[in-house]
Amino acid sequence: MSLANAHEVASNRLSLVQRESSHISATFYISPQDFFKPVLGVQITAPTIYIHLASLGDDAFLDLFTKAQNFYQQNISFKLNKDKMAQLGDWQFASWQSVRQQIQLDLAQQLVNPNAHAHTEPVQFSVQLTGNSELSVVQPKLPPHWGKVLVIASKPRQRWIDSTESSQWIKF
Numbered sequence: 001m002s003l004a005n006a007h008e009v010a011s012n013r014l015s016l017v018q019r020e021s022s023h024i025s026a027t028f029y030i031s032p033q034d035f036f037k038p039v040l041g042v043q044i045t046a047p048t049i050y051i052h053l054a055s056l057g058d059d060a061f062l063d064l065f066t067k068a069q070n071f072y073q074q075n076i077s078f079k080l081n082k083d084k085m086a087q088l089g090d091w092q093f094a095s096w097q098s099v100r101q102q103i104q105l106d107l108a109q110q111l112v113n114p115n116a117h118a119h120t121e122p123v124q125f126s127v128q129l130t131g132n133s134e135l136s137v138v139q140p141k142l143p144p145h146w147g148k149v150l151v152i153a154s155k156p157r158q159r160w161i162d163s164t165e166s167s168q169w170i171k172f
Helices: 032-039 046-055 058-075 096-112
Strands: 012-020 023-030 077-081 087-093 123-130 139-141 149-154
Touching: 023 032, 032 046, 032 058, 032 096, 046 096, 058 087, 058 096
Parallel strands: 012 149
Antiparallel strands: 012 023, 023 123, 077 139, 087 123
């Protein structure tokens, strides 16, 4: 089965969005295989990870998902400068039910059409970074088993428009 080698969302990604100088929203998009890897037993091999995850009962999947959440809350950090670290709060994870359902759907599609180009949806989660001063630079410390992570950092220009007035041009 080639699902374990499917290219997920092209790669694991991290989106950093700074809307205020002392606040950054970090959103992670991680392949299910990489998301669960640190909490799976070594007897689970890459080709069978999706089958294993899709076949777990509710309690077993919830337990594994909770362990993965705890792992990431303890193993992700952002350095600000010198020895200062960003405060991380308001962790938000997709529901375990939606993650399991997506894994089962991705696996079913691969089983029905094994020669199709496999695409699996990532597990998405986010955290808010804050600091006592301006967050002009950050250095992420991410779990090493993720390998290369595509980081998209942006500082959007925001403005209000009044929908009761004539349409306004938005410049990119």
